[in-house]
Amino acid sequence: MSTKIEVKNLTKIFGKHTRQAQALLDEGKTKTEILKATGATVGVDRANFSVEDGEIFVIMGLSGSGKSTTIRMLNRLINPTSGSVLIDGEDIAAMDAAQLQQVRREKMSMVFQNFALLPNRTVQQNTEFGLEIQGVDKAERSDKAVKALAMVGLQGYEDQYPDQLSGGMQQRVGLARAFANDPEVLLMDEAFSALDPLNRRSMQDELLDLQDNLHKTIIFISHDLNEALHIGDHIMIMKDGVIVQIGTPEEILSKPADDYVERFIKGVDRSQVYTAGNVMVRPTMVNVNNAGPRLAARRMRENEISSVYAVDGGRHLLGIIDAKDVRQAIADGREDLKPLVQDIVPTTSADTPLAELMDAVSSTPIPYAVVDDDNRLKGIIIRGAVLGALSGNEVNVHA
Ligand code: ADP
Ligand code: MG
Numbered sequence: 001m002s003t004k005i006e007v008k009n010l011t012k013i014f015g016k017h018t019r020q021a022q023a024l025l026d027e028g029k030t031k032t033e034i035l036k037a038t039g040a041t042v043g044v045d046r047a048n049f050s051v052e053d054g055e056i057f058v059i060m061g062l063s064g065s066g067k068s069t070t071i072r073m074l075n076r077l078i079n080p081t082s083g084s085v086l087i088d089g090e091d092i093a094a095m096d097a098a099q100l101q102q103v104r105r106e107k108m109s110m111v112f113q114n115f116a117l118l119p120n121r122t123v124q125q126n127t128e129f130g131l132e133i134q135g136v137d138k139a140e141r142s143d144k145a146v147k148a149l150a151m152v153g154l155q156g157y158e159d160q161y162p163d164q165l166s167g168g169m170q171q172r173v174g175l176a177r178a179f180a181n182d183p184e185v186l187l188m189d190e191a192f193s194a195l196d197p198l199n200r201r202s203m204q205d206e207l208l209d210l211q212d213n214l215h216k217t218i219i220f221i222s223h224d225l226n227e228a229l230h231i232g233d234h235i236m237i238m239k240d241g242v243i244v245q246i247g248t249p250e251e252i253l254s255k256p257a258d259d260y261v262e263r264f265i266k267g268v269d270r271s272q273v274y275t276a277g278n279v280m281v282r283p284t285m286v287n288v289n290n291a292g293p294r295l296a297a298r299r300m301r302e303n304e305i306s307s308v309y310a311v312d313g314g315r316h317l318l319g320i321i322d323a324k325d326v327r328q329a330i331a332d333g334r335e336d337l338k339p340l341v342q343d344i345v346p347t348t349s350a351d352t353p354l355a356e357l358m359d360a361v362s363s364t365p366i367p368y369a370v371v372d373d374d375n376r377l378k379g380i381i382i383r384g385a386v387l388g389a390l391s392g393n394e395v396n397v398h399a
Pocket of ligand 1 (some may be wrong): 014015041042043044061062063064065066067068070076
């Protein structure tokens with residue numbers, strides 16, 4: 001993957017005495033101290049982060065932590081006090097008005113929380129609005145809007161007015177308007193926050209579906225950690241204008257940087273976030289092509305278990321072998337393990353959410369095997385590890 005956006009020491013100070021405030025910031029003074037000394041508000045304090053091409057990057061934090069200021073500096077709706085924003089390596093702070101307009105036109109679209117739909121325009125006209133402002137001709141913008149509306153499941157609604165649609169559908173129009181632009185980067189500031197939980201969840205899934213096909217770079221602000229964990233490839237957490245932590249959902253959950261992050265993650269439904277790969281453990285296995293009953297018996301004894309997973313030389317899962325069958329084979333003087341293999345192991349893939357596996361894992365007598373597309377054994381899922389992960393113990397972050 002390549003870097004799409006790189007942010008270096010990005011700072012925004014609101015108010016009059018920004019120079020003085022910047023100097024105090026560099027001396028290490030806090031937002032509160034600076035406000036007291038100068039009357040200036042530190043919106044964002046020397047933010048450093050990068051966003052990969054094609055990822056969903058979520059910015060989280062309490063109200064007033066600097067999320068909107070950060071995202072608005074990316075397209076210079078807010079001018080940074082200092083620092084730089086590189087988009088595809090080009091510094092947006094150094095652009096003149098014409099270059100900036102081109103970037104906003106061709107590279108970035110913004111989706112706002114209150115959709116900003118115009119009530120006296122149809123769904124079609126609302127979707128075309130951004131293109132119209134840019135002076136795109138009628139036929140082209142109509143074509144693009146129709147496609148974008150189809151993408152968000154609103155074909156057939158083109159001639160309706162916003163007040164004829166539900167809140168969720170209205171937000172889809174907002175999304176269609178942003179996608180009609182076909183931007184490389186989408187900036188979404190609490191775009192789903194005004195929706196009720198059910199609509200919000202379905203918009204999140206819709207966004208993920210769209211993303212599967214379109215691979216946009218999306219910066220998404222949320223104050224809901226469940227939402228962040230559901231859609232984010234990376235999550236950046238801000239507090240008082242400062243970045244507290246950046247990581248994958250698993251990293252944030254398993255290694256919160258401080259109490260602030262910890263408070264966010266209390267009450268999170270981990271089963272929605274963790275996958276089979278995050279909780280799988282190393283299985284005890286034998287390669288039936290070169291191991292015999294004695295080695296199988298020894299492995300089980302050493303690990304105090306009564307069965308062992310059977311694989312071939314390429315670690316492809318064949319099944320499971322029982323201790324009592326192994327003992328019988330030894331007693332009978334048989335050497336071949338293959339006839340002992342029982343092909344009864346339930347399997348799953350590493351990216352299956354735990355939520356989908358919970359019932360199965362707690363009722364199966366044989367632990368689930370995690371296999372890849374070629375049926376190679378990657379790990380197994382034992383109940384204890386699942387419960388441990390759900391109660392906040394460390395998980396396999398890099399699974
Ligand atoms: P968030 O989006 O995380 O709620 P904001 O980025 O809107 O936070 O605000 C960050 C800080 O900057 C807050 O302390 C806020 O009061 C201040 N702020 C934001 N916009 C302005 C502005 N136009 N003038 C003065 N202060 C502002
Ligand atoms: Mg905000």
